[in-house]
Amino acid sequence: MSASPRLRPALAVLLLAALTACAAQEKPKAVLAADAPLPASVPEGTKLIVGDPPTKVALQLSGEIDKFSFDIEWANLSGGPQTSEAFRADALDVGAVAEIPAIHANWTGLPVKIVASKFRKDPLDHPTYELGVAPGVPVKTLADLRGKKIAYSPGQAQGALVLKVLKRAGLTKQDVTLVELPSTGDIYPNALASRQVDVAPIGGVNIKRYLGKFGRDGATTLRHGLRDDPGHLYVRTVTLQDPAKAAAIREYAAAWARATRWVYEHPKEWIEGYYVKDQGLTAEDGKYLVDLAGEPDIPADWSEAITRNQETIDILAAETGKPKLAAKDLYDLRFQAVGADAIKGGAR
Template sequence: MSTKGPAAKMMFQRRGFLTWCLLLPVVTMASGAASGQSVPQARVPSGTKLVVADQNQVLQTLLRASGAQKNLSSTIAYANFLGGPAILEAFRAGALDLATVGNTPPIQAHAAGEQIPIVAARTSSETDYFLAVRAGLKIESLEQLRGKSIAYGEGTGRQPFVLNALKLAGLTRKDVRLVPLRAGDFPDAIRSGQVDVAALNEPHFSRYLADFADRGASSVPKAQNDRLPKSLTYLYASKKALDDPAKAAAIREFVAAWVEASRWSNKNIDAWVEAYYVKQQNLKPADGRKIVESEGVYEFPSLVSLIPRQQSLIDVIFEAGDLPKRLDAREEFDLRFDDVAAKGH
């Protein structure tokens, strides 16, 4: 796989994106959201429909396997995507109401003037990604990333994951070679040796290590990976959907169902492994259990408590030169459903 063509194309797209962002006014993502007041519980009208983005079919499998899907009064249509940028494009086209994403797409949307506020969040005791190393190469510490080629997915959670790894190692992007790739191309890039290092999530990470074990596939040691920020998943919604009373009520229900289903997966590991990793991803039960255990225990903190963490993330991306201006994290949150997550504790 050649990197020259895709890299040049991605650099062109990046410059175009930054130029476009500079021409757009940054708007408040959620008018009045800073008050932190929750909206009164409202009945979901008959016929209400939500279009929800999914990735690798994990969200729809989770809600159905847990039984939480049955608690929803609205009709849910799931649309499968790969990576935050593709989901953002669908929001721009008015094709989505709701999506779960990593910590970076809301920043990308904010910078572009898109109104897609964060309405709920899930944290974990483990990281979202693991630093896979190409077969034949060994990297024992983050500091040894110096001089290496690293897959770089701007606009995805992989972007700040890599930037934070470099920052912790006392390195800058000038000390490595960042190879711009789409999120879906990361597994192939590390398998083919196109890059030295790629941040992979599950099940791609475990599959890579298993499939290339005989060739010496490895990863940065877990102790080093644990130095990086832990997992943060956001549920964010279009401003248009939030302004629609019927859809806002349906979103409130969905937040509650997502919390319930996620807690179920932590308490019913074997059932969750069978439903998703065995039946959907065709993995062996033992491999699925290993993946679930590596994802850690979920918590659902209040959004207001996450504002400083999101600001820190914005600052890392801005200081790396990947944002046209420093953004205010407070503008990315709509706090009206914070009481829903609190009830799940």
């Protein structure tokens, strides 16, 4: 039964008063300012969703996976495209990637921040990628790339590396043919073997397998002589506004650094536990990958890394027409020393 016309104004006033009272009782959610110190402790009930499969295994092998003061839900995903998609769906808090995804995310309207960084102690002796050369293609130096078909993956580390290599060789995109291909799995080695492309950046065990399988047919690889070693944890900027999650991310970044060091110091356990049991590779392939990676470097000062990142941004912006970004704006410097301190035992 509806209220009479005389009662409707009074009921409206009462309803408004009730809603106002409820709103007054609700506490506004705390927002952590971008320049506020990181909270030292993680509140009970905090949870992170983390997409960092190798670190999960390293933490399991080292016995540290159950020592967090918060709950972790592990997401079995990696790489920039998957991570950004999960960020946009509000289904991920922390992602583990190389150099390009944080840049590309900000270009596509997804504000993110880097909260942890690692590199390689001898990056030129331990490159992440080499240039795979198709059987019979005469590429002995970077200058020989002129006129060649080169696999290119925009928004990923391999794509940025191609642009950097061209610049180092004194070439432009107009001097080659860029063939857009995703860089996942065996796509690049197969594209080389079938002569779909002449050159493609290949990494990890694909370098060894490509030469082992097609070397007899004339397949080769070429080292590019550039740094390609960054590894980062990054998160959405909005996530860092939550004090509880910011504290948990700090704790995770410390554990991630310890796990990185543990992997280097326990190669046999890592080969068996990750490469063989988790990834299904042979022990021989695992040893190859451990030797290829070399010793990690987790600096307490990101200044040099930011300078190198700016160079990457400038190259990408010039070649793709994207607006220039300030590299320093991609990093949350509150986390700068967390990893290095963790390795020294100064962080939990």
